[in-house]
Amino acid sequence: MIKINELIKSVSSMIYETIKDTDYKCKITDDDDQLQLYLNKGSCFFIDVHIENSKSVNLHFNKKSLVIDIRYFPHGRVKKSDLNEIKELLETQFVRSIKVGRRYIHISDIDTLILKDEVGYTLNFSIKTSYHEQVYFDKNDSNVIEVIRMRSSDVLKIESEVKNGAN
Structure with a gap:
């Protein structure tokens, strides 16, 4: 059984590995309260995971579909080209699968969106995954x-x- 908190830790470490040798130093969190604290101090990645659906495949297995939303909030005004670079870094890291413990969750789809509002640009990077889970x-x-x-x-x-x- 894959636990959401383990998945978030795996995604966090993958993001960290992606940006550690770049100029994009920022915090990574999955907590709404921490997000606001980090945004006041600098750039931040926010990770949110939710189950899209869970279907019974047979008597022993369910197929679960998850959506992993990774949002990047830059500190201050940044150029859209910076967000494109971060998007490309994430795309190279999240290619086929995410290792969670001893298992791998395979990525079925990735959607990216760069938005601009009155505050500035943000990056939304959504990963759709699915896996089979044994029913105990x-x-x-x-x-x-x-x-x-x-x-x-x-x-x-x-x-x-x-x-x-x-x-």
Whole structure:
């Protein structure tokens, strides 16, 4: 099971790796309160993750679709060309997949948008992903499955004894 907080940490570290050797020094957060604090001091990336949908594929798996919104808020007035450069850096980092723990979430679509308002430019970088997640059985079901496994191993044991006795 992929946890949203682990996904946010993975995305944060990927953003950090992307910008650490550039002139774009900024904070990375997923907390609305921290966002306002960081915006008062400098540039900031804000990460928001939400489940777009979750569909049952079969008895054992669900297909989940997530949207990861990465918004870049520059400090002060910046040129649109700077945001284009950041967009290109993010596009090179988020190419095919995002590693979360031992799993990889594959990227299905990326949308980028550079907006200008009375304050200045902002960059919105949205990543759409989907993955299959195993549906876990409750305790009662797992007990039934264990009984079935034990019975099938007993049958195999009996068959093995019959074959060995016939030789």
